[in-house]
Amino acid sequence: MKHFLLALFLAINTLFAWSQQKQPKLVVGIVVDQMRYDYLTRFWDKFSENGFKKLVTNGFNCEQTHFNYMPTYTAPGHASIYTGTTPANHGIIANNWYEKETKKTIYCTFDETMKSVGSTGNEGQMSPKNLLVTTIADELKTANKTSKVIGISIKDRGAILPAGHQADAAYWFAGEDEGKWISSTYYMQELPKWLNELNQKNTANTYLQQPWQTLLPIHDYTESIADNNPYEEVFDGEKAPIFPHNLPALRKANKNYDLIKTTPFGNTILKELAFEVIKNEQLGKDKITDLLTISFSSTDYIGHQFGPYSVEIQDTYLRLDREIAELLTFLEKQVGENEFLVFLTADHGVADIPQHAIDNKISAGYFDEKKSFKKVNAALFEKFKVENLVANLSNYQLFFNHDLIKEHQLNLIEVENAAVNTMLAQQGISKAVAATSMKSAEFTDKIMGNVQRGFHQVRSGDVLFVLASGWINKWTKKGTTHGSPYNYDTHIPLLWYGTNIKQGVRTEQVAIADIAATLSVLLNIALPSACDGKVIEGLIK
CATH class of the missing domain: 3.30.1360.150 (Gyrase A; domain 2)
Structure with a gap:
């Protein structure tokens, strides 16, 4: 009985201490679409000191974080991170799924009752209506309606699902001949003035007017296979999947602005949007915690086309490392050092290109x-x-x-x-x-x-x-995908940095649902309605 009372006393004291902690003015949740954990270790020596390395060395690294369900796809991944549970509960079972009642395939965020904002097409007919439970964003808004919650991504589902049902806004990229950020009438009737001005700058066009060349001399990409190999898909209009990729010449054959999604510059324009959101929406400028969810999608498009051992994927992560460094520096200046909290994770990993695995005597x-x-x-x-x-x-x-x-x-x-x-x-x-x-x-x-x-x-x-293991749903022998319950698809990074985060490493396994549970304690708010995760031990100061 004495041991029980002592344990109860310590637990109450711990919870009280957490409730009295300084709250971050801004939480930035970063999801890197298709980022395997081993990218952190493989590319480590080529990263800068102020991007991924800063998060790892000055923050808390959960080295064995896994998704604990299948299929490991984008929509279920984002939903699971922010609801703190799995598709069995939140209902986002895939990106698209067969609906038994209508006998039709539906898209995870499609909502025919909504209209596009900022576009004349149907890319904005979206909402989170298919998400069946609350997210950490919803609980933050419920706790304080003045908290601002905004989600951004190249992909609509990467912006909408993390931001939950009560978000102030979600923005995503309309490609093809539009090349601009849009939204849905679920959130607003017209785009804010600052976003219209950003769209008018059209930086996507600027990046597509130059070739995609490697950031470093190509002979430095020793962590990747040869640039010219038989395993990668080519852009339409390209004879070989090799650098430099002549983006100006490839635009027409690759649906114009859609092309930027499969280049590192898709991450760049999203970073630029993040800066504008934080500045113009005054995120982190008062004592009430705000939440910005950022999902970098270009890593996924590039990973599908070129595979996890390509020069293209390594170049993309070396560039993303610089984007993360710029974002951290911007947050320190705009919000203040130790006034914000960042977590970085992924929505799934990816399989090796099966033919590459087979040629290296791996079953696939x-x-x-x-x-x-x-x-x-x-x-x-x-x-x-x-x-x-x-x-x-x-x-x-x-x-x-x-x-x-x-x-x-x-x-x-x-x-x-x-x-x-x-x-x-x-x-x-x-x-x-x-x-x-x-x-x-x-x-x-x-x-x-x-x-x-x-x-x-x-x-x-x-x-x-x-x-x-090693098998994928694909009829062509070039490029790859994800979706399995195996470690190459489930093992992803989870890095924490900022307010109330210790410096350290956890080597014990962490489930993806633990992110939302930990955030609920850090922010002193209720758990999302179906959250079955646990608070990550050793992370909170």
Whole structure:
């Protein structure tokens, strides 16, 4: 009893101490789309002293931070970071998913009731309505309505989901022939004056008028494979995936302003937007904590096209390191040293290009979803004599046509089991499980536990499957992707820096949900509604 009372006393004292701490004037949440943890160590010697190195050496580094679900995609990643839970609860099960009720594929942030602001197209028909729980941003706004919350990204989902339901604004980039920052009527009826002025400067055009050359002499990129190799995709109109990339000549064939997304300069224009948001919205200028969420998307576009061992991806991170350094310097001048808190993480990692892995004697391969879809429907027809029992195959899931199952009075579990066995018989699939099992059993091993935590009982499919390690859903042998429950897709950086953050390192594993739980304590606000994360030990002063 004495030990219990002592532990209770210490816990209460700790919570009281946290509640009395100085609050940051501004929290900046940085997500680097597709950043694997090993990029920090591989490129370390080429980083400057004031970017990633400053965050690591002067802040707190959670070295073993992992996503604990699949599929590891952009939308679920951003939602999980800021809600403190997994797709099983927050409902963002993919970037796009098959909706059972309408029998159509929907986009994670699409909202037909909204209109674009700053654009004549439909790129602004967006909102966070599909996000089923609250975010740390929502809890900050609930605690104090005068707190400002703004989300920015090249991608709409990278801006909208982190900022939550009560955000003051979210801005993203409209490409093709527009080349400007836009928003949605969910947040406002017109863009602020300062953003119109920034759009008129059109710095994206300036960057696209020059070639993309390496930041350092190309022979210094010793951490990467040869620049000219058979594994990378080329830009349309380019004969080989090599430096320099002639952006002015490539614009027309690559959808004009869309091209900047697949260059480091997409990160540059986002950094410039961040500066303008902080200045013009007066973030961090009073005692009430504000929140700015920044998601750097170009790292993802470049990673998909060129892969994790390319000169292009290394050059992108060396340049991003300089952008981070500029952002930290700007925050110190604009908000004040020790007056802001920054955390930097990623929404997922990425697999090696399978053909590159195969050529280096690593097990890998390519899975063809279209062929698999036909195979499983053929097998089910042979057994049940009903055509098209599988309505959709996407996001490592099979969705059944339940109307046909009812019409022909089939036993759902028998159909599930037949589909599971058919999937397991296909090369490249390591695991398959029925939704009935997902609902009735608890999986404790890492891989199947990740599958279960990504399974939403209403939105997810009838059979879920996992590809073998190194395998990806892709028909071409150039470029790569992500989505698996394996370490190359789940292990990401988590760096903390600023107000109330200790200098240190945590080597024990941290789950992505722990970010929101830790922020709730640092900001002395309620946990997001479905948050199941834990406060990271040893991080808070």
